[in-house]
Amino acid sequence: MKSRMNKIFFLSICMVLFLFSAGCGNSAxxxxxxxxxxxxxxxxxxxxxxxxxxxxxxxxxxxxxxxxxxxxxxxxxxxxxxxxxxxxxxxxxxxxxxxxxxxxxxxxxxxxxxxxxxxxxxxxxxxxxxxxxxxxxxWGTVGILYNKTMVSEPIDSWSVLWDEQYQDNILMQDSVRDAFMVGLKLNGYSMNSTDAGELEKAKNSLILQKPLVQAYVVDQVRDKMIGNEAAIGVIYSGEAIYTQRENPDLEYVIPKEGTNVxxxxxxxxxxxxxxxxxxxxxxxxxxxxxxxxxxxxxxxxxxxxxxxxxxxxxxxxxxxxxxxDLNQYQNLETYRYLGEEADQMYNSLWKEVKSE
Amino acid sequence: MKNNGLTGKLLSSPYIVWAVIFIIVPLGMVFYYGLTDKTGAFTIDNVTAIMSAEHAKALWISLGLSLISTMICFFLAYPLAAILANMNVSQHSFIVLIFILPMWMNFLLRTLAWQALLEKTGVINNILAFFHLPALNIINTPYAIILGMVYNFLPFMVLPIYNSLVKIDPNVVNAAKDLGANRIQTFFKITLPLSIPGIISGITMVFIPALTTFVISKLLGGSKILLIGNVIEEEFTQAGNWHLGSGLSIVLMIFIIVNMAASAIFDKDGEGSLL
CATH class of the missing domain: 3.40.190.10 (Periplasmic binding protein-like II)
Known part of the structure; x- marks a missing residue:
């Protein structure tokens, strides 16, 4: 009996050692x-x-x-x-x-x-x-992807994301900087703003928008737009090409207020x-x-x-x-690192939007 | 028994090593991050941050939704467990299998499947539309979150209750009947009290994962309802503030410990355990 116990013990030690070596080693x-x-x-x-x-x-x-x-x-x-x-x-x-x-x-x-x-x-x-x-x-831009069968008017502005006729048909980006980019651009500010007043206004816009939003998503905007789940979505241009391949009713625009490059x-x-x-x-x-x-x-x-x-x-x-052709568009910007303090401000304002 | 002492220790050594690396060390790190600030100085700000309006609201909603889900799970699970306990072995093992089968699939996939079912253009609404019935619009609402919680955690309520019910000696029930108790009296005076360990264990196993989930609210709630789990997750993945995320986790741990303590008091013999 004892020798059997020893065997079991030995085997279990071997297992542990094996797991360790598999985790740390790189023989090949x-x-x-x-x-x-x-x-x-x-x-x-x-x-x-x-x-x-x-x-x-x-x-x-x-x-x-x-x-x-x-x-x-x-x-x-x-x-x-x-x-x-x-x-x-x-x-x-x-x-x-x-x-x-x-x-x-x-x-x-x-x-x-x-x-x-x-x-x-x-x-x-x-x-x-x-x-x-x-x-x-x-590289790429961030813009609006919309379904031509559900949207009849021409779309060229972020303001369509605040249009009440699309209630429950709008997909927003679920990340701090991208969401605030839309809010800031709508109000005509720089998306690299660190001005408390400007950010407050952008936050209020986003809170105003929340009842119209169907869902805050990141990668899922792709599948949801392909599946005709929503009329309008904020999307990365790289995803837009893929979605158009899968669903020809979709169209991508860069809004006139400018966006993120x-x-x-x-x-x-x-x-x-x-x-x-x-x-x-x-x-x-x-x-x-x-x-x-x-x-x-x-x-x-x-x-x-x-x-x-x-x-x-x-x-x-x-x-x-x-x-x-980026020269055609105005107010295109690229994100800059805004420092820790500004990051915290963005994050806490975004939390206020999300918990609203 | 004394002989077994040493071998017992030896046999448990792999598990102890495992537990130290994957449970004790991470827990220690949560406490370290939760109780320090970015400079590494001690602070309790990260824990008391739960009092801020957004965090308190998220915790409150989480508590509410997980309580409702736990109640629904209980009322669905108890009758089912009772039916199972009264069946003969070949019948009930089949039904238990049906219950456990979905659990072999990944939790994320099952939740994603519910999204595909509930969506506006999803499977359920397509079927409803085919019969000209009104559409079901619960996706991205708290109802969908509750549904996801109940669906995912129901087996954790059924199995412990079932386990405690089958362990009740039928003679105890027969004795109650002999002494003149009717079925309702027998149930409330005999069966229910004897199954409390299973109920408590089931409540723990549903309530805790429901309280801490962030996936269900993300996939079925459209990220529009912020649960405390989402707040913590975002502190790690988006805000990059591990200190605040850990501090809020410590608050959640308090709820978990209270819950576990309650179940330890009621379930001294581990009767209601899952396996």
Missing amino acids: EGKNGEVIVYNWGEYLDPEVISLFEAETGIQVIYDEFETNEIMFPKVEAGATQYDVICPSDYMIQKMMEHGLLAELNFDNIPNAKANIGAQYWDRSKEFDPENKYSVPYC WIDSWVIAKNAPNKENGEKFIDFMCRPDIALMNFEYITYSTPNDAARELIEDDDIRNSSIAFP
């Missing part, structure tokens, strides 16, 4: 080391990773995040050391200010300067003034264990054929001009949704 390293990538969910064609691994012999360890705000504390705490990360504009600025980013060595990323359009580098200067830390990966860019963490491999990865992502694969998979606009040239479908290549 690529022959040229590895690169740890931290990207948005569903933001890359998985085949691209296999191609990269096959061509370079660098093993990719891939991890995903849902929001910039989830990513930031993980990188800041340094518990997991990432090499390549893909944050959005304002978060890049915040990470820079917190000293979390490494300067890129563009000699190792020749594809970046060669293929990515000048206008995207210019726009990146809003958050990365010398273009030293980031390489644009995806956002950029998600590749950056390298200051404490990156494999900086050079990371730069190789970014360079690979900037290759026109790879950027095209990613664009076709995720449908978010690519800043890679060379990749855009390769798009076969004329309608997509010249799509005013994927590649709008």
Whole structure:
């Protein structure tokens, strides 16, 4: 009996050790080391990773995040050391200010300067003034997606989201900055406002709007609009192309009051264990054929001009949704990091809207 | 028994290691974050923040909705458990299986399925429209949240009550009848008191997850109704304020501990446990 007990004990210890080693070890390293990538969910064609691994012999360890705000504390705490990360504009600025980013060595990323359009580098200067830390990966606008069978009048303004005839037919974005962007723009303010009075007005507008809103959603706006669940939704332009493919009744507009032009860019963490491999990865992502694969998979606009040239479908290549001529629009802005105090103000005002 | 002492300790060691890593350490971190501010100095502001208007309101709504759901679960579960307990083995195991079967599916998927059912253009409304019946508009309202809670947590109420009912010695019931009690008296004086451990355990297992949920209100409530679970979740995922999120979690833990203490008092022998 005792020996059997010992066996059970031995086995259970083995189990624990096994679980541990499975958690910490990484026995199957690529022959040229590895690169740890931290990207948005569903933001890359998985085949691209296999191609990269096959061509370079660098093993990719891939991890995903849902929001910039989830990513930031993980990188800041340094518990997991990432090499390549893909944050959005304002978060890049915040990470820079917190000293979390490494300067890129563009000699190792020749594809970046060669293929990515000048206008995207210019726009990146809003958050990365010398273009030293980031390489644009995806960009787009935020606008209104509406169903032509449910909306008869022409839509060109955020004010339609306050129109009572669409009560219970409106989908709003469920995130602080995006919701306040709409509220601020409606009132004619900058979406980077930190003025308490302006934010208060935007908050009141959002509270006024709440009875008309069917639901506050993030990714689900896509499926709900495709399924004719609502007439109007606030959506990212990258999703708009996908929804139109699935439901031709949908139309996307950039409101005349202006909107957010956002950029998600590749950056390298200051404490990156494999900086050079990371730069190789970014360079690979900037290759026109790879950027095209990613664009076709995720449908978010690519800043890679060379990749855009390769798009076969004329309608997509010249799509005013994927590649709008930004000079046509006024009051386009890019989010800036507003500092901790302003962040707190936004968050508590948003909570007031949500608990109303 | 004494011989078993050592082997018992050894056998439990994997679980103890597991519990320390995945229960004690995270709990310690919640308390650390909850009781400090961004500079790392001690503060109770994050806990007392529950008094602010928005947080108190969210907690209040959460308490209300989870109480209602628990009551509905109880009134649905008790008769069902009683019917199950009176069946013979082959019949009841089939029905228990039907009850447990959906639990093998992921909780998120099941809640998402309810969204697809309840939506304006969803399955139920399509069927209603086919028969020219008025549409059911409960999606994105508190009713849909209650429905989601009841649906998801009902098995946790049925099984403990069922367990405590089958354990009642039929002779006790027969004795009551012998002594002249009618069915109603037997139920209220014998069966119900004897099943209290199961009821308490069921209430705990429904009330706590209902109180802390944030997924159901997100998917079925359209994020328009802010529950305390949503407030905490957003502090972590959107506002990036782990300190406030942890502080509010500590407040929720107080409710959980009170609830657990109540169930420990009434269910000393662990009779009403699920398994």
